Amino acid sequence: MADSDATVRRRKPEKSSPKTKKASAVTEPEPVDSEDEIVETKRLPPKKRIEEEDAYSPVVDVFRVITFLFLASCALSYLISSGETFFWGMKNPPNYLKAEWWKTKLRGPLYLTPEQLAQYDGTDPTKPIYLAINGTIYDVSSNPRTYGPGGSYQYFAGADASRSYVTGCFAEDRTPDMRGVEEMFLPVDDPAIDRHWSKEELTALKAKELEEAKQKVWDGLNHWVRFFASSQKYTFVGYVKRPEGWPGTEPVRRLCDVAQQQRSKRKIPGQEG
Incomplete structure (x- = not known):
């Protein structure tokens, strides 16, 4: 009976040592995101990340370019005409x-x-x-x-x-x-x-x-x-x-x-x- 109790006591699982836990952590890492994804995620605010997920539309960029060209044309017309017009409507253009x-x-x-x-x-x-x-x-x-x-x-x-x-x-x-x-x-x-x-x-x-x-x-x-x-x-x-x-x-x-x-x-x- 004493032998049986001793056997039972031996089968009780032993506590793993700190070294064993460290080895297990090294050999079986948990899946994580890539480094670039982590950096990019931290850098962009949530609103920006949502916008990038939407489909890209060039309408806004085209509008910006047209607006810039229009304003530049008005400014150039004003300068060349010595303040006569913003829209190239000079009576006597150079x-x-x-x-x-x-x-x-x-x-x-x-x-x-x-x-x-x-x-x-x-x-x-x-x-x-x-x-x-x-x-x-x-x-x-x-x-x-x-x-x-x-x-x-x-x-x-x-x-x-x-x-x-x-x-x-x-x-x-x-x-x-x-x-x-x-x-x-x-x-x-x-x-x-x-x-x-x-x-x-x-x-x-x-x-x-x-x-x-x-x-x-x-x-x-x-x-x-x-x-x-x-x-x-x-x-x-x-x-x-x-x-x-x-x-x-x-x-x-x-x-x-x-x-x-x-x-x-x-x-x-x-x-x-």
């Missing part, structure tokens, strides 16, 4: 926003004879309106009411009418020949007045008057040259081809009546002003 300006840049300047230039006077609606000043051609199609048929400056279209810009004789002086225009700024000779100078003095005075008259012609023409060159409405096209030896191949034109009537007599010394 040349680099015009298709014709870029076409001219790509193809290079045109070289037209006076006869070829005359075909662009606005009478043919399929062609642009060109005018030239001092040999340089400009496209003025953006202002047909002024330079087209019936316009107040229709005489300038289809020609280099440099002379008329100074003399004011639009119909008579549709020519680039400026010879003799300085006469309109020269005093009219009057023996009753001219006798107040000696012959030498009068000769020197006339030479001075001629130089001043030529400068006035240049200033008057150059004003319009700068006007078209700096205009945002009109674009550069090219140049006029002239015959060899021009303008010496043509006679000097007579000063038109309107310009002739502007001339005045010399002032007697001491009576100037």
Whole structure:
């Protein structure tokens, strides 16, 4: 009986040692998530994790891009137009926003004879309106009411009418020949007045008057040259081809009546002003 009790007592399971528990934990680990999943889970808030589980829709991103482009376009329009508009509705946009300006840049300047230039006077609606000043051609199609048929400056279209810009004789002086225009700024000779100078003095005075008259012609023409060159409405096209030896191949034109009537007599010394 004592032996039987001892046997029973031996079969009682022995308590496992700490070393045994440690070995068991190493050999049989519990399943856990990967390291990346754990880090990502800790980093994202619950709301964000729910959003990522939903199906992706590009509508919001597209809307954001369109909104950004719209606002950027408005800002750029405002800057380029110097505060004139947010929506590219400029009356006179800069040349680099015009298709014709870029076409001219790509193809290079045109070289037209006076006869070829005359075909662009606005009478043919399929062609642009060109005018030239001092040999340089400009496209003025953006202002047909002024330079087209019936316009107040229709005489300038289809020609280099440099002379008329100074003399004011639009119909008579549709020519680039400026010879003799300085006469309109020269005093009219009057023996009753001219006798107040000696012959030498009068000769020197006339030479001075001629130089001043030529400068006035240049200033008057150059004003319009700068006007078209700096205009945002009109674009550069090219140049006029002239015959060899021009303008010496043509006679000097007579000063038109309107310009002739502007001339005045010399002032007697001491009576100037």
